[in-house]
Amino acid sequence: MRGIMRIRLGGGRFRATATAAGASGAAPNKSELGKQPFMAQFGQGSVEPPSNSAPAMLDPRHSERLLKKVSMLMHEAVHMRNSSLPNATLRQLREDYLMLNMxxxxxxLIVLGTQFGVDRKRLKGLMQHYMTLNSVGNTEETIEDKTSDSGxxxxxxxxxxxxxxxxxxxxxxxxxxxNxxxxxxxxxVDLRADLKTALLKNNLASLRALDSDLQGLFATWLSPACLELHRITWNDAACLLEKIVTYEAVHPITNLYDLKRRxxxxxxxxxxxxxxxxxEPLVFIEVALTKxxxxxxxxxxxxxxxCDEAVADCALFYSITSTQPGLKGIELGNFLIKRVVHLLRQEMPEVQNFVTLSPIPGFMHWLLAKLATQCHVQKSGDKSANSKLSEKLLFPEEEVKLEACRDEGNSKGPVEFMYDVLSxxxxxxxxxxxxxxxxRPPLLRLCARYILQEKKRGAALDPVTNFHVRNGASVEQLNWMGDTSSKGLAASAGLMVNYRYRH
Amino acid sequence: MRGIMRIRLGGGRFRATATAAGASGAAPNKSELGKQPFMAQFGQGSVEPPSNSAPAMLDPRHSERLLKKVSMLMHEAVHMRNSSLPNATLRQLREDYLMLNMxxxxxxLIVLGTQFGVDRKRLKGLMQHYMTLNSVGNTEETIEDKTSDSGxxxxxxxxxxxxxxxxxxxxxxxxxxxNxxxxxxxxxVDLRADLKTALLKNNLASLRALDSDLQGLFATWLSPACLELHRITWNDAACLLEKIVTYEAVHPITNLYDLKRRxxxxxxxxxxxxxxxxxEPLVFIEVALTKxxxxxxxxxxxxxxxCDEAVADCALFYSITSTQPGLKGIELGNFLIKRVVHLLRQEMPEVQNFVTLSPIPGFMHWLLAKLATQCHVQKSGDKSANSKLSEKLLFPEEEVKLEACRDEGNSKGPVEFMYDVLSxxxxxxxxxxxxxxxxRPPLLRLCARYILQEKKRGAALDPVTNFHVRNGASVEQLNWMGDTSSKGLAASAGLMVNYRYRH
Structure with a gap:
């Protein structure tokens, strides 16, 4: 489901094949041939296929039978709840589910969502009973002296x-x-990833409810106290390191040698x-020690x-990746950052600055929409509907400089010209x-506005900004040409930002 | 709160003092002087006092002020929930609470139970709304083909x-x-222990609700996956070993040397x-390898x-102790036994039998009540109310043998004689x-009946039987004179029982 590579020894040489992203397909599939030599060198015969990957093909009649069986097993499992758990039944249920294609x-999942909900008749009966109870205004009483009890x-x-x-x-x-x-x-977790995929196709209330129930359960099960912090090093198992290579979402890792440097x-x-x-790393973070x-x-x-580690005064968090699509909405990164800050502070007291080097994934999308709107407003004249949308995006001196960059014969306005150039x-x-x-001046200025002032339902519009600011970090500085990769240029005109953690 | 010993260096020699069992007092206080030499030998200056122990005395006015402050801090903490947590506030709240006496x-706790419940007005509003929704008989539909959604x-x-x-x-x-x-x-956990103490004095519905809420939260937080199994050895920290000595509830441990043997x-x-x-061991189990x-x-x-470990074919679980009164009702022992069975099975494949050696804590209580009832029934003649209660507890040959044991001049019936002797x-x-x-014959027979047949709400009457049978164990054998300590004689006429685990 996450496109982890499977390497098979075939015809006297290694072949790399990516598993069909059967279940969720949310994480990038990166089975470039470039990875092959390193795999071969590690002598790794096979990497476990992701557990929820569906088998390539199943006879439809077989699938129908399996689906019926899964449904029956679910009923059984639920109604056995008061006695000792039928472990074998649950295992069978899992195995059968995994045999099904998407x-x-x-x-x-729809059967689960629609037939395994709440007993509404019983619920309404309880509600009727509750409504008949006379409410006692107990906030008014002198509660502190309360030692008796009313029925x-x-x-x-x-x-x-x-x-x-x-x-x-x-x-x-x-x-x-x-569990x-x-x-x-x-x-x-993988089942919830399937659910997310199903919701894209079929946004049913029952599936949404199932999704939100699972999220709630994960939030209690994955309490921070139970999470183990592990420093990942070159001494770790290759199958773990390979997962890091596969999962990394911020700055893609080319291969295991690229990871070795990190x-x-x-x-x-x-x-x-x-x-x-x-x-299975649920979330991981990469840090550079810098001066x-x-x-x-x-x-x-x-x-x-x-720099030499001994003279480093800054821990730079340059990548944080959540690996499980099924854990969407569960805050793990927040706790990880704080725990790593705490650990590094103890280990390296001379490190005083804990800052991220973060992408601004939504900036260009926002900016191009803003520029396009202004082009449209300017073209369609001064109608009142437009005047509400009209705003000055550029200062006069910025317009002058931009106009000077136009090719001869190009008479587009500076806003339209900027739109053309950036898009x-x-x-x-x-x-x-x-x-x-x-x-440079208008991009830095508009990016600062985007990060600091643009909101959606009270939260920062940019998802990364929102993540760090909600975690208690502050915006430290914007970096011109901070990410000159084509991904960075496309997403944020090459700008990057540092957020500072102070805990 | 659990009577853990605090050792202070005073007047040139060690003195042992037990902390006032301020909070819960549920675990036994065992600060016998017999423990002193070992403590001294270990050069252990002080053992951490249990975290929830109340200070000896606090000025009442100070207490009143603190209570007000605690109440205020609770309100603050609850209403801050949507933003980042005020850690300092929560810490202050905990510190202040611990300063209060019982x-x-x-x-x-009463303030917490009565003022921090459910918003009943909001709840009733939601219920009214829910009642107005037309129910759709969705179990009748052909759900499997459901791909659209109704409002x-x-x-x-x-x-x-x-x-x-x-x-x-x-x-x-x-x-x-x-958390x-x-x-x-x-x-x-210690707060819930306080709550248990408070409930003994003041059985308020609000406190009961608080207790059951906390139990539910603990059950999700302490999921078995998060619990770490640790083999406790003589290499462990003395402060941990001392806790084992203090907590052990089945077969009391005299001192650290006694523990060393175990x-x-x-x-x-x-x-x-x-x-x-x-x-903090939440629950621990002691095992003997036997032939x-x-x-x-x-x-x-x-x-x-x-016996020599190499020839052992049986792992005998002879003691299992839950240490936290605040975790009452949370099943940990169940998982611990199964995990240990699994571990030993891997480590020692020649061990085939996994059995407990268990007390029968409720047997004598049940038997004496049975005997007393029959004495009463026999004395008060053949009224119809009595005839329902009347039953033959002893076989004729057992009665004859018992009558032969009576002192001369003792003309009591065999049932009354047995009652006198056993009580x-x-x-x-x-x-x-x-x-x-x-x-021997009637005790073994009646004990088998007590264990196998006597029920309370469908569960075995004996709490230890109920625990093991619910965990999937079976009754293996009864042991005559299995525990000849006076505790064992008083609780179960010296009988013990083996339960067998087969997983």
Whole structure:
């Protein structure tokens, strides 16, 4: 499901094949041929296929039978809840589910969502009972001297407890039983990834409810106290290191040698693991030890170790990746950053600055929309609907500089010209001294506005900004040409930002 | 609170003082002087006092002020929930609470129970809304082909989610925040121990609700996957070993030397630990490796290592102790036994039998009540009310043997004679060959009935039987004179039982 590579010895040489991203397909599939030599060198015969990957093809009649069996096993599992758990039944259920392809899995999930909900008749009966209880205005009483008890009070508490129990869907009981089993948590995390895929195709209320129930359960099961912090080094198992290569989402890792550099002198990599999912990093963070606050991703990624570790005064968090699509919405990165800050502070008291080097993934999208709107407003004249949208994006001196960059015969306005330049797929502007000089002031200014002022439902519009600011970090500085990769130019005109953690 | 010893260097020699069992007092206080030499020998200056122990005395006005402050801090903490957690506030709240003595703690708990419940007005509003939703008989539809969604359906799921959220008491939100902090879980476990003490004095519905809420939270937080199995050995820290000595509840441990024997050759001791409560064994189990199934506690406890480990074919679980009164109702022992069985099976494939050597704590209580009833029935003649209660407890040949044991001039019936003999505080019967012989058949027979047939709400009447049978164990054998300690004679006429685990 996450496109982890499977290497098979075939015809006297290694062949790399990516597993069909059967289940979720949310993480990037990176089975470039470039990785082959390193795999071969490590003599690694095979990497475990991801547990939820569906078998390539199953006879439809067989699938129908399996689906019926899965449905029957679910009913059985749920109704056995008061006695000792039928472990074999649960295991069988998991195995059968994994045999289904995505279409049948989706149908199994719909059965789970629609037939394993709440007993609404019982719930309404309890509600009717609750409504008949006379409410006692207990906030008005002198509670501190309360040493006796009224029957009404007791009935309230009791009925609330019964209501709470009645509101637990049968599916959650099944999930709880599964979580008690070896491998159960990983199965459920992958099941939620399937659910996310199913929701894209079929946005049913029952599936949404199932998704939100699972999220709630994960939030309690994955309490930070249970997560184990592990420093990932070149001494770790190759199958773990390979996962890091595959999962890394911020600055893609080319191959194991590329990873080796990120684990060497002046670098750190830490992962959070859960005891119920051994060998599976739930989230990991990469750190460079630097002198001063570094603003260029390329220097951090490809430069020599930035400085002697002994003189480093800054821990630069340049990548944080969540690996499980099924754990979307569970805050793990937050705790990981804080715990790593705490650890590094103890280990290296001379390191005073804990800052990120972060992408600004939504900046160009926002900026191009802004520029396009202004082009449109200017073209369609001064209608009142437009005047509300009209705003000055550029200062006069910025407009002058931009106009001076136009080719002869190009009479487009500065806003439209900026739009054209920035939206070009080849990013030619990034290699033109003149354009760079003209674009730098407005891009920095507008990016600062984007990060600091643009909101969506009260939260920062940029998802990365929102993540760090909500975690308590502050915006430290913007970096011009911080990421000159084509991904960086496309997403944020090459800008990067440092957020500072102070805990 | 658990009577852990504090050793202070005073007047040139060690003095042992037990902390006032301030908070819960549920675990035995065992600060016998006999422990002193070992402590001294270990050069252990002081053992951490239990975290929730109340200070000896606090000025009442100061206490009143503190209680007000605690109450205020609780309100603050709960209402901050949507933003980043005020860790300092929570820490302050914990510190202040721990400064209170038991009376004031109880008042703080009542405030928590009565003022931090459910918003009943909001809850009733949601219920009214839910009642107005037209129910769709969705079990009748052909759900498997369901690919579209009705608005009514979505409203049901949404309102159920809102109801679930509205039914979470404010106190649970506070507990969740605390659980995120270092030391938070241990604080809450000890808080629940306080709550148990408070409930003995003041059985309020609000306190009962708080207790059951906390139990539910613990059950999710202490998921088996997060518990760490640790083999406890003589290499462990003395402060941990001392806790084992203090906590052991089945066969009391006299001192650290006594414990050393239980950690030596032919023995094992395993504890379950939670990462959020380091150094605190939540439950621990003691194992003897034996040849054949041993039935005598004294042989296991005081005999030489029962056999060479290499020839052992049986792992005998002779003691399992839960240490935290605040975790009452959370099943940890169940998982611990199964995990240890699994581990030993891997380590020692020649060990085939996994059996307990267990006390029968409720047998004598049940038997004496049965005997007393029959005495009463026989005395008060043949009224119809009595005839229902009347039953033959003894076989004729057993009656004859018992009658032959009576002193001359004693004309009591065999049932009354048996009652007298067994209820004597000195257990003289256990040293009389004749009485032993006469009592053995009826005691074994009635004990088998007690264990196998006597039920309470469908579960075995004996709590230890219920625990093991519910965990999937079977009753293996009864052992005559299995525990000849006076505790064993008083609780179960010296009988012990083996339960067998087969997983």
């Amino acid at each position: 279409d049948y899995r989706q149908r199994a 009404i009070d007791a009935a309230h508490y009791r009925t609330e407890r019964d209501l709470r129990a009645a509101l637990v869907p049968l599916s959650s009981r099944l999930f709880e039983q599964m 008690g089993q070896v491998g159960g948590l990983k199965f459920l 684990l060497g002198t002046g670098r750190r990599c830490f992962g959070y693991f859960h005891p119920a999912m051994p060998g 001063g606050i570094e603003g260029s991703a390329q220097k951090v990624l490809f430069g020599e170790p930035p 070009s797929a080849e990013h030619e502007w990034a290699s033109s001294e003149k354009l760079l000089e003209a674009l | 009376d004031y703690r109880q008042r703080a 009514i359906d979505a409203a049901h799921y949404r309102t159920e989610r809102d109801l679930r959220a509205a039914l979470v008491p404010l106190s649970s939100r506070l507990f969740e925040q605390m 995120g902090q270092v030391g938070g879980l241990k604080f809450l 950690l030596g050759t032919g023995r094992r001791c395993f504890g379950y630990f939670h990462p959020a409560m380091p150094g 054949g199934i041993e039935g005598s506690a004294q042989k296991v406890l005081f005999g030489e290592p029962p 004597s505080a000195e257990h003289e019967w256990a040293s009389s060959e004749k009485l032993l012989e006469a009592l």
